Amino acid sequence: MQAGAMGFQLVRPDDAAAVAVLTDLGNAAQAVDDPESPAGTPELTAGWLRYGWDLEPDQRYLYRPSEDDDPVGVLNVGVPKRDNLHLVTGGITVHPDQRRQGHGSAMLAELLRQTRELGRRTVWLGCAADDDGAAAFLKQHGFSYASHDARRYQWPSKVDQDHVAALYAEARQAAADYEVVRTQVPTDDQLLAELIEVTAAINDAPMGELEFEPEKFDLQRLKDFEYAGQQKGERIYRIFARHRHTGVVGGHTVMMVQPSQPTFGNQYDTAVHRDHRGHRLGMLLKIEMMRWMADAEPQIERIETWNNADNSYMINVNEAIGYRLSRIFDSYQLAL
Numbered sequence: 602m603q604a605g606a607m608g609f610q611l612v613r614p615d616d617a618a619a620v621a622v623l624t625d626l627g628n629a630a631q632a633v634d635d636p637e638s639p640a641g642t643p644e645l646t647a648g649w650l651r652y653g654w655d656l657e658p659d660q661r662y663l664y665r666p667s668e669d670d671d672p673v674g675v676l677n678v679g680v681p682k683r684d685n686l687h688l689v690t691g692g693i694t695v696h697p698d699q700r701r702q703g704h705g706s707a708m709l710a711e712l713l714r715q716t717r718e719l720g721r722r723t724v725w726l727g728c729a730a731d732d733d734g735a736a737a738f739l740k741q742h743g744f745s746y747a748s749h750d751a752r753r754y755q756w757p758s759k760v761d762q763d764h765v766a767a768l769y770a771e772a773r774q775a776a777a778d779y780e781v782v783r784t785q786v787p788t789d790d791q792l793l794a795e796l797i798e799v800t801a802a803i804n805d806a807p808m809g810e811l812e813f814e815p816e817k818f819d820l821q822r823l824k825d826f827e828y829a830g831q832q833k834g835e836r837i838y839r840i841f842a843r844h845r846h847t848g849v850v851g852g853h854t855v856m857m858v859q860p861s862q863p864t865f866g867n868q869y870d871t872a873v874h875r876d877h878r879g880h881r882l883g884m885l886l887k888i889e890m891m892r893w894m895a896d897a898e899p900q901i902e903r904i905e906t907w908n909n910a911d912n913s914y915m916i917n918v919n920e921a922i923g924y925r926l927s928r929i930f931d932s933y934q935l936a937l
């Protein structure tokens with residue numbers, strides 16, 4: 602599936618003009634729909650088109666209702682290839698000045714056409730939970746609410762450091778059997794192999810009613826994630842906890858800073874393997890990361906993190922260390 606149907610132009614990462622239009626369109630919509638998010642840049646867009654999260658980039662299309670029109674919308678098509686072979690994850694964005702003219706519906710029809718052509722049966726689309734218009738659009742097209750995720754921000758300068766220091770001391774004590782180790786990407790293969798199981802522990806996070814099988818992780822996938830990050834220019838920090846007696850890695854947390862947005866940090870996955878829960882490792886790892894970032898990336902003004910909105914354990918940790926709710930986003934699902 603490359604060219605897309607009439608009116609849909611697949612954007613290639615080396616097509617600078619198309620990448621610029623894609624970025625501008627995304628930013629125009631974001632300024633209206635989600636102004637708290639930092640604006641995109643053509644370099645970031647191209648990096649995501651080329652490498653994605655772990656070398657399975659989404660395809661993104663510019664949509665023109667007719668040949669003479671400027672693009673009015675962007676269609677994202679994500680097709681997991683390592684697992685979840687029943688699934689297509691979509692994204693539909695219509696320029697704010699072009700809404701309620703049927704463009705979103707036309708892009709959705711193309712998404713469903715591609716899904717059928719790929720022989721897949723489940724489609725996910727999402728929207729802000731307080732965006733009644735987008736929810737009406739999705740329901741009108743037969744989608745059902747399936748899950749919700751919460752975005753939180755932490756402003757390091759506003760964090761109550763005394764409170765965090767007390768939590769840190771408590772967690773240190775509860776996790777005295779664990780050694781806490783800092784590493785930076787690229788990770789050598791031997792250590793990366795030891796991190797496969799804790800990475801896969803993210804599969805234990807709640808997913809609501811979404812039809813989803815556990816993601817499959819192996820050494821190559823972890824290498825692909827690190828390679829994709831490096832190629833996008835990201836600085837990726839990881840902290841893991843190793844059980845002192847057995848040597849087993851029980852938990853980890855990952856932070857990313859994109860040099861073109863150096864004041865904005867991304868708190869990526871944090872996971873503790875089920876055999877190692879109950880030792881405050883989640884709290885310990887995240888505070889250790891805050892301490893590291895204060896030294897290594899002192900320019901960070903804001904850190905973003907995402908959790909399933911029902912993941913009360915992780916959310917309680919995040920709230921305790923100063924993360925505050927920004928917004929809830931709903932996931933909708935359609936079974937073909």
Ligand SMILES: CC(C)(COP(=O)(O)OP(=O)(O)OC[C@H]1O[C@@H](n2cnc3c(N)ncnc32)[C@H](O)[C@@H]1OP(=O)(O)O)[C@@H](O)C(=O)NCCC(=O)NCCS
Pocket residue numbers: 630634691692693694695696699700701702703704705706707726727728729732733734735736737738739741
């Ligand atoms: C949601 C979105 C894609 C809709 O695009 P659109 O081009 O305006 O949608 P359409 O014109 O095809 O709308 C089809 C139907 O959906 C419903 N709908 C769409 N927007 C709506 C709104 N703001 N309020 C109420 N109903 C709405 C209506 O039933 C509409 O039919 P009608 O105009 O004849 O009443 C667009 O608003 C958008 O880009 N929002 C921001 C991004 C986003 O949240 N995307 C989530 C969906 S993946």
